[in-house]
Amino acid sequence: MRVIFTGLVVLLLYLGYILQPFSLGREHPVSIPLESKGHQYGHQQTLSLPSTAHTQNSPGTGQSAVRHLDCSIDRKHLSSVQQRYGLEDKFRYLKRYIRFHRKPELERKSMTQIPHPFLASEFRTIDIRKEQPKIKCDAPLELDVSDSGFPFTVDASMFMFGVSTTYARLLHADTTPIEEWLFWLTDGYGHSNGAKLILTLLDANDTQLQEVANLLCDAGVDVDVYHSESSMEMAVRYLSLIPTLYNHSQATEKSWLVLCDDDTFFPFMHKLVERFQTYDSSVPTYIGTLSEDVFSVERHGSHAFGGGGIFLSRSLAGIITDLFDSCTTRDKVHESDTGWGPQGDILLRKCIYENTDVRLKTIWDLWQLDITGDAAGFYEWGKQPLSVHHYRGGDWTNAKPVEFTKIAYICGEDCILQRFMTQDGFLISGHSVSYYPDGTGFDWDMVERTMDAMPQDKGWNLDFMFGPQRPSLSRTGKKVAWDLQESQLGEDGSVRQTYTRRWDDWRWMYPDDSPMSNLDGILELIWIPV
Secondary structure (H helix, E strand, O other), X not given: OHHHHHHHHHHHHHHHHHOOOOOOOOOOOOOOOOOOOOOEEOOOOOOOOOOHHHHOXXXXXXXXXXXXXXXXXXXXXXXHHHHHOOOOOEEEEEEEEEEEXXXXXXXXXXXXXXXXXXXXXXXXXXXXXXXXXXOOOOOOEXXXXXXXXXXXHOOOOOEXXXXXXXXXXXXXXXXXXXXXXXXXXXXXXXXXXXXXXXXXXXXXOHHHHHHHHHHHHHOOOOEEEEEEOOOOOHHHHHXXXXXXXXXXXXXXXXXXXEEOOOOOEOOOHHHHHHHHOOXXXXXXXXXXXXXXXXXXXXXXXXXXXXXXXXXXXXXXXHHXXXXXXXXXXXXXXXXXXXXXXXXXHHHHHHHHHHHOOOOEEEOOOEOOOOEEEOOHHHHOOOOOOOEEOOOEOOXXXXXXXXXXXXXXXXXXXXXXXXXXXXXXXXXXXXXXXXXXXXXXXXXXXXXXXXXXXXXXXXXXXXXXXXXOOEOOOOOOOOOEEEEEEEEEEOOOOOEEEEEEEOOOOOOOEOOOOXXXXXXXXXXXXXXXXO
């Protein structure tokens, strides 16, 4: 569904662009960034955040237009879910309304115990090929949440982000980060949240750069797009983002210049802003996080790993800009190769450490996430990671941050990945809904060791950042979970989260390899404010 949805978003925005006349306002001034002799493309626009009057009737204010609860079987919708996620025609189904109460005096906890059962009635067996009887809704599950900020209240104007990718990767449905960028770079209503994005595209032509600039700007991202040349060593291209950011005309208005990957995601922008307000950006400062895998640190060294985000004060970026030529010689590039090819974040560390007294300040809430396998243990932990990375599968893990963060538009930022444990052993975490049939007597402060380190897992690689982890419950019969697949914001001020479970999922087996259920499952949570 994410692939289809993202493709439609890109297609609609692109069609909106090409069907408009090429008129005044789509011609942009030309500049020559230090990185390469190319053009800069981007709207030169003034930040326009929504006013209170503009947003008081929108979902993000917590004002609900939900008039009644509807638990009827929507065969058309469920059939599309069943087909998108490869489920069988017959499955177990439950729709559950959750009504949340925003409490100004309440603080978010890692785990919130709910003195009510999740199941007011049983899951129903649905055969999507047949008509279904009407179902009466159970009373909503009532939750208290903290009165946290919404995406439209974020002021991220202290940040300028630099990202390098390719045109093909940017617009391919499987790899595009555009939907993720709309969450942490805009207010959710088509306006920038104050952050600036500097985007470099490898070997893109002028037409493609202009297309991407218009596409992102029309979606509300404050972006300038530059050429990036493949003739330049990858590590050098990475480092060249720093002078490109530093020399930008808006850099003097920013406190922090940030390097990150195109699959770096910032789920808690209010928290990110609050954290960086505690640092003095007027002095040379280098902030980031290490890899969670001790062997990765051993291989590559102690430096800010780029996937978690590398934050530089503008003064330090100026020093690096002046040192750029001496820091990118052939010898320096060779020294940044630890056996996996020259690395840009290593080249950056060498440039800073060999020429200044500045050393890395670590923020452990930034996450590189050098993990593979099932990421559930991390995302079910109840924490508020300031960044996440490596969530698109492949050699790494699968997660859907753009889906689990949509709850913030109506419930507030603290509701993202917040854990609620019900009286009957169900855990709602945003990433999944889990059930513990034999009870919940686990140390919930510990991460469940569902994930692995790569390429060499000793069993304790991840203790460095996670702490010792409790054993995985996969294939024990002590846990079964429905994974979040998609979320939709309703016009009535609700959010529908759709979770699925396959009967033959290797995780949900008993020790004798028999499945915990002989049917697939679909679980829908409908979040509504009071």
